[in-house]
Structure formats: C-alpha cells, structure tokens
Amino acid sequence: MPNDEGPDIGRHLLGPHVVGQRVVIRRVLRGQTGPTGGPAMTDALGICTAWADGRAVVRTEAGEIVEIATADIVSGKPVPPRASIRDRISPRDAQVRALALWPDLVTVPLGSWLLRSSDASTARRANSVLAMTDAGVPDAVEAVVAHYRAIGQRPIAAVLPGSAEEALFLDRGWVAESNDGNTIYQVASVAHAQRGLRGLPRVDVRLTETGDVVDAHVGDADSPDAWGTAAYADDWVGFRGIETIPERRRQGLGLAVMAALLDWGAQRGALTAYLQVLDGNDAALALYGRLGFRHHHDYRYLAEPV
Numbered sequence: 001m002p003n004d005e006g007p008d009i010g011r012h013l014l015g016p017h018v019v020g021q022r023v024v025i026r027r028v029l030r031g032q033t034g035p036t037g038g039p040a041m042t043d044a045l046g047i048c049t050a051w052a053d054g055r056a057v058v059r060t061e062a063g064e065i066v067e068i069a070t071a072d073i074v075s076g077k078p079v080p081p082r083a084s085i086r087d088r089i090s091p092r093d094a095q096v097r098a099l100a101l102w103p104d105l106v107t108v109p110l111g112s113w114l115l116r117s118s119d120a121s122t123a124r125r126a127n128s129v130l131a132m133t134d135a136g137v138p139d140a141v142e143a144v145v146a147h148y149r150a151i152g153q154r155p156i157a158a159v160l161p162g163s164a165e166e167a168l169f170l171d172r173g174w175v176a177e178s179n180d181g182n183t184i185y186q187v188a189s190v191a192h193a194q195r196g197l198r199g200l201p202r203v204d205v206r207l208t209e210t211g212d213v214v215d216a217h218v219g220d221a222d223s224p225d226a227w228g229t230a231a232y233a234d235d236w237v238g239f240r241g242i243e244t245i246p247e248r249r250r251q252g253l254g255l256a257v258m259a260a261l262l263d264w265g266a267q268r269g270a271l272t273a274y275l276q277v278l279d280g281n282d283a284a285l286a287l288y289g290r291l292g293f294r295h296h297h298d299y300r301y302l303a304e305p306v
Contacts, residue, residue, distance in 0.1 A: 012076040016051040023048045025058060025076035027068050041074060086187045086272045091160060091297040092132040094185060097274065100231035101240050102126045103213050108147065111137035115147050123240075124177065124301050125276075128156035131165045132299070141172050145304060155304040160297065169302045177301035181279035184298045188273045190237065190266050192292035194259070203256035207264060214264050216257045226253035230261035237265025239275045 014023060024045045032040035046060035056073070058066045092112070099105055099116070105126055108115040113135045118126035129144045137143070148155040156177050159166040208215045213231045217224035228242035239261060244254045262273060277284050279298065 012073055013078070014048075014051070014056070014070075014073065014076045018048045018078050019051050021048055021078045022046065022081050023058065023076055023078050025056065025068060026074045027072040028074055030072065044068065045079070086189075087296070090132075091185070091299065092130065094187070094274065094296055095130055095132065095158070095299075097233050097236045098125065098231075098238050098276075100212055100233035101229065101238055103211065103231075110140060110143055110147075111135035113140060113144070115144065117148075117151055117153065124156055125158070127153055128158050128301060131157045131159050131169070132163070134164065141169060141174075154306070157302045158299050159302060160299050166300075166302065173305060174302040175305050177303035180301075182298040182300045184277050184279055184285070185296045186275055186277065186288055186293040187296045188288075188292040188294065190262060190270050190273050193273050194262055194266065196291035197255060197259040197262065200252055200256055200259060203253060205256055205260040207260060209264075212268075214261065216260050216264075218253050218257060226257050228254070228257040228261060230265055232265050232268045232270055235270055236272045236274060237262065237268070237270035238273070 012025075014025065022045075024043060026041055026043050029040040029042055034040040044058045044060060044066045046058045046064075046066070048056060049059050049065075050057040051070075054070050056068045056070055058068065060066060096114070099107065099114075102118050102121055102123070102125075104118055104120045106117050110129065112133045114130040116126055116128055116130060121127070129147075131140075131144075144157065145155045157165075157169050157174065159169060161182060203218055205216050205218055206221065208217075212233060213229065215227070215229050217227040219225035224245075225248045226242075226244040228239060230237055230239050239258065242254050242257055242261075244251075265273065273293070274296070275288065275293065277288065
C-alpha cells in the first residue's frame with residue numbers, strides 16, 4: 001500500500017515461490033534521499049536464494065549476496081535466465097571462430113566483411129565472403145565480384161536469411177548458390193556434450209595435431225573407417241567432416257571420433273563446442289540435440305549467376 005515516503009511498497013510479484021529464480025528487485029534505501037528529493041531506491045538483479053522471516057536474499061551476477069527487507073521492496077518480478085555467453089555472441093563472431101578449421105585460409109577484410117579463400121579446400125565456408133553485418137564501405141558487392149574473379153573463383157556470399165545483406169545481393173541479381181537448404185550453426189557446452197558421449201564402446205581413435213587443428217581417424221590412416229577434424233580458437237572447439245564409411249555405420253565410430261575430438265578441445269581449455277549441419281538432415285540434428293547442441297543461427301549461400 002502507499003506510504004508516506006512516496007513509493008508503493010509491497011506491490012510486486014515476488015514471494016517464496018521465486019526462490020531459485022532470476023529476479024529483479026527495486027527497494028527503498030531508508031534514510032537516504034534520491035536525486036529528485038524523494039526517497040532513494042536501488043535495484044538488485046540476480047538469483048533469489050532465500051525468502052523467509054521478512055527478508056529476501058539475492059545473489060547478484062557479480063557474486064555479491066544482497067539481503068533485502070521485504071518491507072522495503074517497491075517492485076519486482078521474475079525475469080528470464082540470462083543467455084549464456086555462447087548464445088550472446090553474434091552470428092558473425094561465431095563464424096569467425098570457425099575460420100580456425102582451415103589453417104591455410106586467406107582472409108581479406110572488406111569493411112566488416114571477410115573475403116575467404118583456400119587453396120586446400122573447396123568448402124563454401126572457406127571460399128566465400130562472410131557478409132553478416134553492414135560492410136560499411138561503398139560498392140561492396142562489386143568489390144566481392146572483382147576479388148573472386150581475380151583469383152579464378154565464382155563469387156559466393158554467406159548471408160543471414162532475411163538480412164539487409166541478403167537483400168543487397170539479391171538486388172544485384174544474385175541467386176541461391178545451390179539447391180541445399182540453409183546451414184544451421186549449432187553450439188553446446190563442451191562439458192554437456194562430453195557427458196552425452198560417455199559409455200561408448202572402446203574404440204582406438206588416432207589423433208594427428210597440427211597447431212590448433214587436429215585430425216582423427218579410426219582404422220588404417222590411408223583408408224580409415226571413420227574420421228573427422230577439429231580446431232580450437234578462443235575457448236571454442238569446432239568440428240567438420242566427421243564421417244564413417246557406409247559399411248561401418250551404426251557402430252558408434254563417428255561418435256567415438258567426436259568424443260576424442262571433444263576431449264582434445266577440453267584439454268586445451270575449450271568451453272563451447274560448435275558444428276554446422278544442413279537443414280533437413282533430421283537424423284544428425286536429432287543426434288546432436290541429444291548431445292546438447294542447439295540452434296545459434298542459420299545462414300545461406302548466394303552466388304553471382306553463372
């Protein structure tokens with residue numbers, strides 16, 4: 001109810017039911033005056049760890065423990081959990097992490113865009129312009145065309161669906177690069193994914209490291225039964241090319257390769273794992289979902305018409 005200090009203390013959506021939830025609480029600082037002459041107030045944001053005996057306890061995101069008299073609460077409510085750092089990173093920055101998967105990759109900045117090319121790989125991720133923010137330079141599409149023509153490649157752009165960058169290329173007559181669907185970029189906690197891979201049958205997985213990139217294989221190195229590659233950069237470990245020969249599928253070899261690569265990344269300090277899957281590959285999406293991978297963003301490839 002209103003009191004003689006001004007704010008309506010007690011009108012909120014809080015109580016013992018919010019213990020364990022993330023909340024924001026505004027409270028009066030008794031005996032202090034605010035900048036406009038009324039009572040001073042302050043906010044606390046964090047996890048409510050206790051609510052009893054006329055006091056609420058909040059552990060802030062900085063780790064501070066704040067005790068609040070419930071009689072001093074002006075307003076408050078539960079709020080959604082804070083997104084993890086892997087969810088807060090932008091699509092462009094997540095894509096930049098993945099550049100580590102191609103050690104020979106050449107990147108040329110074009111404003112905020114990155115012109116990517118590789119002599120050792122034909123993968124589109126290694127031979128296209130990363131265009132997921134405003135380039136910030138004039139005639140950027142024309143510069144992309146000139147760059148890739150100069151090195152003898154078809155100009156290809158990786159863009160976010162529905163973005164201004166996609167519209168910019170489409171307005172220049174660019175078309176879908178192939179009949180593939182969108183590519184889905186997925187992320188997971190390394191620890192969560194490792195837990196999902198425990199209990200696998202013992203498989204001898206051989207690793208060959210080259211700097212921050214590692215190749216894994218099962219069986220003969222020249223004719224492996226299963227193989228894959230991982231790269232580490234900035235606390236992230238990413239995967240590409242995890243495959244199993246048809247006659248050895250459904251025997252857990254691909255999962256064993258992935259488990260070995262995850263362990264390798266964890267030993268280097270990786271906290272986040274990422275991979276990329278074509279939309280429509282429901283079996284792979286279901287498998288990775290069980291390991292804790294979830295959608296971060298999807299993107300598509302456009303190309304100058306042939």
